[in-house]
Structure formats: structure tokens, C-alpha cells
Amino acid sequence: MTPRGWAVLTLAALVLALLVVGALLVPWSRPPAPRADQLAALRDLPADQVARGRALQAALRPGRYTGLAVGLLVALLLGLTPLGARLVELAGRPFGDHWIARAVLGGIAVVLVADLLTLPFAAWRQSVLTRYGLATQGWGGWTVDLLKSYALSAVLAATVLLGFYTVTRLAPRWWWAFGAAGAAGLVVLLSFVLPVLVEPVFNRFTPMEQGPLRTELTALAARDGVPVRDVLVADASRRTRAVNAYVSGLGPTRRVVVYDTLLREATPAEVTSVVAHELGHARDRDVWTGTLTGALGAAAAVVALYLVGSWTPLLRRAGVDSIAEPRAFALLIALVTVVGLVAGPVQALVSRRIEARADAHALALTGDPATFEAMQRRLAGVNLADPDPPRAEYLWFASHPSTVERMAAARAYAREAGR
Ligand SMILES: [Zn+2]
Numbered sequence: 001m002t003p004r005g006w007a008v009l010t011l012a013a014l015v016l017a018l019l020v021v022g023a024l025l026v027p028w029s030r031p032p033a034p035r036a037d038q039l040a041a042l043r044d045l046p047a048d049q050v051a052r053g054r055a056l057q058a059a060l061r062p063g064r065y066t067g068l069a070v071g072l073l074v075a076l077l078l079g080l081t082p083l084g085a086r087l088v089e090l091a092g093r094p095f096g097d098h099w100i101a102r103a104v105l106g107g108i109a110v111v112l113v114a115d116l117l118t119l120p121f122a123a124w125r126q127s128v129l130t131r132y133g134l135a136t137q138g139w140g141g142w143t144v145d146l147l148k149s150y151a152l153s154a155v156l157a158a159t160v161l162l163g164f165y166t167v168t169r170l171a172p173r174w175w176w177a178f179g180a181a182g183a184a185g186l187v188v189l190l191s192f193v194l195p196v197l198v199e200p201v202f203n204r205f206t207p208m209e210q211g212p213l214r215t216e217l218t219a220l221a222a223r224d225g226v227p228v229r230d231v232l233v234a235d236a237s238r239r240t241r242a243v244n245a246y247v248s249g250l251g252p253t254r255r256v257v258v259y260d261t262l263l264r265e266a267t268p269a270e271v272t273s274v275v276a277h278e279l280g281h282a283r284d285r286d287v288w289t290g291t292l293t294g295a296l297g298a299a300a301a302v303v304a305l306y307l308v309g310s311w312t313p314l315l316r317r318a319g320v321d322s323i324a325e326p327r328a329f330a331l332l333i334a335l336v337t338v339v340g341l342v343a344g345p346v347q348a349l350v351s352r353r354i355e356a357r358a359d360a361h362a363l364a365l366t367g368d369p370a371t372f373e374a375m376q377r378r379l380a381g382v383n384l385a386d387p388d389p390p391r392a393e394y395l396w397f398a399s400h401p402s403t404v405e406r407m408a409a410a411r412a413y414a415r416e417a418g419r
Contacts, residue, residue, distance in 0.1 A: 011304055045404075063125050088109065103162060104161050191291040196253050207230050221256075228255075231255075236259035247282050269371045273362055276361065280362055305323060318330065
């Protein structure tokens, strides 16, 4: 069989594996959150809180969509015309057109152009968040964060670009196989190291102070059968008033993190409710599920790029001879951008289902739907969320069930449990 035949077979196997993982690990049937309860919950929220949340979301909307459109246009313009190839050539010229310069500098140049053209929209978003009192960081801090993330992306991008184009050179017929394995391995590696290597670049993490709350949370984790080495507090208040918590990492790097803003704004019972939700993620191995689907998806993407990349009209549009050469990097980015946009709603749906399961876990573990609901109310109030966002936006972007859905789930649970 030819490499191309093997690639088709591999892609089919990867897609099948993704479907199996999706069918087995994603909780497709969600706990009930009747619409009638949602509407009742919406009526129970203070009208001025709902209005303020909606006003912020409306203020963010134009910039978000224009930014998305500009990002897509730039990707298509660079990838589907010879402009991207020109840019890569230009970046390699001072280095005698050496392939490493084209691969690394050219690749970074393509990403940087897209980043810089969408930068005004990021700044605009920050100005809106500041106006609404949600962002607490001045422009200096914002710029430092931005430069840090550029630097981190550049290091990661340089490594990936160098690795990828070395493989396409060494194995011109089989690079897709090595590339797919490398992409999957990178996703797994990043899941392990992000919490210890990347998160500390942006925030300081300190173990939660000894005290009744810490004792309560540790006992909760023990009762839940989830070994948690530590509950960490992130100094999120340096850039936002928003409250949040999350789990990240795998195995030895797994941690539960709460924002310092959460400890400041919420009652201890509400913090317990949030941590119970995070324990649900840990217990159901949601980080593993995300990592596994991410790894399979990345591998499938590499193989699909190889197959699509043999389509001559596409290569001719981009002014390149092969998808595997550095000059075709902008074409790769264009394809990945389009696929990312299409895959967005599916990812959001999967995420919402997983979040709804973690909510159900929090309700069962604490047996305290009233506090759970109070917490949802507070989350929406402090974070200025739209408690019941427009349907299309919700389907496209929402990674969590809406506030009214989460409140309705608590009410349905309370009825069921007779509380
Ligand atoms: Zn969650």
C-alpha cells in the first residue's frame, strides 16, 4: 500500500477512535434543568444584575465578532494566496533562504501578522472590561501579560516548527505518521506541564491558608475519594475582579486552584460548592478525557492536512509546490483556522455536558442545592455574565451551561432529593 493509502486508513482509525471516546467518555445525557425552572430562576435574579450582565455582553459583542472575522480573513488571505509564502520567503532572506530560518522565523512571522492585526480587538475588549470594572489591571500590566504570552508562544512555536519541518525533510513520504504521533505526544506533554511551567508565568499560586475552610475542603475531597495534594490560591485579583476555580494537570501535577477573588467574594459554603464541582472534574477524569480527545484530534488533523495538502488546486492558490514545505505554513494555518471554527460548537457542546456532570456531582456531594444556587447567582453577578444568553451565541461559544440552566438543575435536584 502507498503512504497515501496508509494515511487514509490511519485517518479513518483516528476518527473512529474519536467517535468511540466521545460515545464512551462524554456524558451525553445531562441531568434535568427544565426550561420552566430556568425562566423562574431568571425572574428571581435581580433585574439590575441581569441588565448589567447583558449590557457588558452587548458591549463586547461587536469587537468579538469583528475580531473573529478579521482573524479568519487574515488567515485565508495569507493561506489561500501567495502572500503567506512571500512572507515566509522574506523572513528567510537575511539568512540566505536557509530552510531553518524559513521554517522557524517564517512560521512565527505568519502567526505574528495575524496576532498583530487582531490585537486592536483584544485591546478594545480590555477597555470594555475596564470600563465595567471587571478588569483591574492597568495597560502596563496588560501589555506585560501580552508580551509574556507572545514569548511563550514563540518558544513553543519555534520548537514545533523546527520539529515538524525536520520531519518533513527527513521523511518526505511518511512525515504525516511521525507528525501525527508527535502532535498527539505534544498534547499529552502540555497537559502535564502547563500547570507547573506556564500557569506560574502569569499567576502566583500559594497553598490555601490553614483554617476551617481548608480543613473542610480537604475533608470534602477525602469523602469524595479524590486525593488532592493541595488546594492552591491564585492571585487572580491582579488582573480581574471575576471569580473562578479550576482543576488542571494530570497525575503528579494535578491541582485544584481557586481564585483569591472567590475567597474574597463568596461565603465559605459557596467556596465549598465550587470546589465540589472541581472535585467532580477530578473524579470523572475530565482532564484525561480532554487530553485524550485533544491528542486524537491533533493526530487526525495532521493526517488530514497531509491528505488535503495533496490537492493541487489548493497548492497552486497558495503558490507552493508541497504542503510539507515551510512556504506552505500559512496554508496550514488557514486550514486549521477554518476547521477550528467549524469544530468550535462541537467542543462547546462537549464542554457543557462535562460541566453539567460536574455540577451534578457538586450537588450530590454537598447535598446543598440552595448554596449551589446562591453560588451561581454570585458567579453571574460578579462576572457580569448574561444569565440566559442568546441561543445562537450559547450554542457556538458557551463552555458552561448558562446561569439559569445551572440554577434550574439545582432546583430539579432539590425536588428530586426532597430538600
Ligand atoms: Zn467546571
